[in-house]
Amino acid sequence: MGIGAIGSALAAALYKNKNIELKYYNRSPRDFIKIKIAGAEYIYPIDCQTNIAAGQQLDWLIICLKEYHFENAKEWLGKLIGASTKVAVIRNGLRLKEPVLEFCEEKNIVECMVDCPVQPVGDGFYEQYKMPKITIPKSGISAPFLQLFDKKYISVNIVADFKTAAWEKLCGSAALGAILCLSGETCWIFNDKKIREIYKNILTEAVEVAIADGAIIPGNFIGKMLARLKEYPPEKGSSMLTDRRNGRPVELGAKNGAISRLGALYGIKTPLNDLACSLLQYTNKDGLGRQKK
Ligand SMILES: NC(=O)c1ccc[n+]([C@@H]2O[C@H](COP(=O)([O-])OP(=O)(O)OC[C@H]3O[C@@H](n4cnc5c(N)ncnc54)[C@H](OP(=O)(O)O)[C@@H]3O)[C@@H](O)[C@H]2O)c1
Missing domain, CATH: 3.40.50.720 (NAD(P)-binding Rossmann-like Domain)
Structure with missing residues (x-):
């Protein structure tokens, strides 16, 4: 289906x-x-x-x-x-x-x-x-x-631990996706130290929520993800960026929206993920404010 x-x-x-x-x-x-x-x-x-x-x-x-x-x-x-x-x-x-x-x-x-x-x-x-x-x-x-x-x-x-595997994927893809989707650029943008810092902060929020939800995220996870940024080809994009460029709804509820929602549930503040959701929610509506399909 x-x-x-x-x-x-x-x-x-x-x-x-x-x-x-x-x-x-x-x-x-x-x-x-x-x-x-x-x-x-x-x-x-x-x-x-x-x-x-x-x-x-x-x-x-x-x-x-x-x-x-x-x-x-x-x-x-x-x-x-x-x-x-x-x-x-x-x-x-x-x-x-x-x-x-x-x-x-x-x-x-x-x-x-x-x-x-x-x-x-x-x-x-x-x-x-x-x-x-x-x-x-x-x-x-x-x-x-x-x-x-x-x-x-x-x-x-x-x-054996699907929850951790799913959270690790989500943390990385939501942090990367939010930055690429909001900037409209591909991974070359991570040459800028300030952008790497924003990535780290979005990721840190996500990891806090992941741990509260029961995922077992290793202590070196954020360091590993930051190191991985350097290996990405400059032209690498993300599904969130592709959706936005093609005028399709961004799957926010499966990315930063999931982090914000569960952060609220566990009483963990997620201001950067919330900001991404606030700014990107309108990509999912048409010019009359109706939800795109
Ligand atoms: N594409 C990738 O590279 C990729 C990679 C990894 C993970 N994923 C994930 O995999 C999932 C699926 O993504 P996708 O890229 O395959 O999406 P997609 O290309 O948009 O495909 C969704 C399909 O579902 C159909 N559909 C929508 N609403 C329906 C309904 N109510 N009843 C029956 N069919 C319905 C759509 O039909 P219409 O023909 O009418 O639009 C479309 O054919 C997403 O969570 C995505 O994030 C995708």
């Missing part, structure tokens, strides 16, 4: 598994999965449903939506998730199970962190720049999830 960038990359990989029957669901019509990988083009015809009836009895529902898509997707979730359906939620952010909990038991949900840069490149194609790597927590359904994929096309990594 959700045949955008990540949904297309996953569908292309799953398409090769002849032992499973795939069904496709997307808000807008899609006739093909069209993806470019390492210079080669792959086009797979699909029968994608944009209107769905209840009671589909899926074994697995793999959700590839953005954080802000879930609210409008609830009606479909109710129709697609049955008593024995297992659900994989693949998206950025934290607490990925939350929007699905009203439709199924927690033990049937697997949270997935995905590392796989994929971008729309025109003519309905997405370009996938790396093999998808999915990180999931160890649970009763991690083994059946693993069996869906051929490791030639997707690597699935099972970790």
